Amino acid sequence: MIAESPTPRAIEAEHLHEYPSGGFWSSRWEYPQAVTIAIGLIGAGMILQAMNPSVHVQLPHAPYSWLLVFGPLGALAVMRRVWPENLVLNGLGSIPMAIVSVLSVAVLSIPAAIWPQGEQAPGWAHSLGLHHVFASFGFAAAIALMLINLALAVGKRCWPIPRNTRFLLLHGGLLLAVGSSVAGSSSLIRARMVLSEGGDPSSTVLIDGTNYHLPFAVRLTDFRKESFPPTLSLATRNPSAEYWDVSPGSVLMAEGKSERLGGYRIDVEEYHRRALVVAGIPRETDLLGAGPAARVSVTDATGTPLGEGWVHAESRYGEELFLQVSPDHVILMNPPRARSYESHVEVLDHQKRFFEAVVGVNQPLWVSGWYLYQLSYDAEAGEASSISILEAVRDPAYPAVATGFWMVILGSCWFLWGAAANLSGREGRK
């Protein structure tokens, strides 16, 4: 079909050995054998899981987890090289098994694509032990099957490298990424740090009910949050029920701005970035945490004035103010959305070096083998939040996982180049 050479199947055919035909397991393994093996392994895992719904797959800590994952996989790759005619190794490393194993992982993940996992999972998922499907024995079996297939495929085509570079980048990269992710899962530590502005340096986090001492200490000196200006919405009384349909806001508020909501034109006459509401009237203030307020005038499609008044989203410094423009329509202000938030911290690392740094969203801080991520803050206090929630993550497997990712990306570029050859006439068209 595709004029690309050599195809994986063609290469496989080069090394295809004739096995005595007859028995189901003694002839060359194709889809029936692959499906049987997958059903057997995954089914056994699922039965085991249903019998022990609260037990989940847990690997030992590093380095044993790495030995447990990559030891057998490496051995299988070598065995495929040493015994290229072995029926079982060829069957487990075949394209049918590759397809069946990938689809097995996909099929098992379908429930989690539809229903939530964990405590929010539906009852049937709890009773079958599928409320943590990705930590279930059945899923582990499917992943194991996929890794075995990848290791055997890599073992078969690991030499000569120049001829197989693209294959090795794609399959070896995937093997490295998934294998390292599995092996590194037991060494992954994630812990939340709740820091208060000006509080004591923190070096202890709570993980599963026990105190864990970090090799560094962090002190929050300043938490900064900026918000977008607020938007306005038009709420319409629903005739059939006692609730209001709220249309999304659009224009970011500022003095002199105007916009159309529904059939109304709204002009912002006055705007306070922060307002303190006293007796229903917003007054400009510098208080952090105070919400914005706008005095708006509303006219209908014909230009007839319908009203004027203040709108204000509820904040710790004032109640919500809205403007009723008709019995069925209300103009209201949406709370401002976060534009950015970041923590200014002082850090004492494991070598007792002191430094100042900033942790922001998409801007993690590396310290003493850990990454600190900006997670959250006191949402109720908003800009006035003096609390910052960071997450400390130690993931020693990540460099290996990322290397695998980049190998796959490189291999995909190469693959794309090959596919594009069909467009440029570098390869024959059919």
Add this chain to the structure above:
Amino acid sequence: MTALVLSVIGAAAGSWTLAGAATAGAFVLPARRELLDRLSTILLIAGAALLGILLAALWVHLDRAPMRTLGETRLWYAFLLPVIGLFVEWRLKTRALRLPMIFFGVLFLSINLLRPDYLDKTLMPALQSPWFVPHVVVYMVSYAALGLSCGVAVWVLAGCWWKGTRPTDADAFLPILLMRLGLPFLTFGLLFGALWAKEAWGHYWTWDPKETWAFLTWAVYLSALHLIHDKEFTPARILWILALGFLVVLGCWFLVNYLPAAQVSVHTYAT
């Protein structure tokens, strides 16, 4: 501004509807085929140019990449369909992609017309990353190629059913080629997302519902790619997989937002 946006989208959809009429005319009037084909191409390019200008204007007006909402991604998709489709048609000297381009383009623009997006300038902090634009663009390129692959596969299957014949290897060439162009971009999207998630949240993969759907999509096309090399798989079967595979793409793109799992997804900003 919203009215202006809707007018431009309407003009692009109208232009492509006329392109569809010209394409249909080329089938009916073989004598005028060349002229009508050329007209259809011009109308397709005109619609794409309108959308390109609209996207650029939105980028400036919103002060952020217009890639945050489902409506904005639909605009990118509609824009990329003729960009990719016409390029492939030009290189392969074929007109086979004309109807899928027009069908999906008009369909997605119509959804935007029926459910207009509000022009929200806000962009949550997690999306303010250098990964944002490449992540969305490669996904849209991939979805466009896979959508076209689906469209041609359906067209070929319907044609064969009508004529009572079986699809040949040559029939399957174009849908498979489009899938082979789309799959690497799908992989880029998946992995760019993982690298970005690591930077933003500290974990590259959490089986979030959107990630799970992204994996399902990738698994389907990865399997299809391997099946191509299987002698036992006929062109008809592969065409069926490519035709139905796009449903999984649509599930990942839209359906996931309406499923019970969406309540625990960190990707809810996409709705």
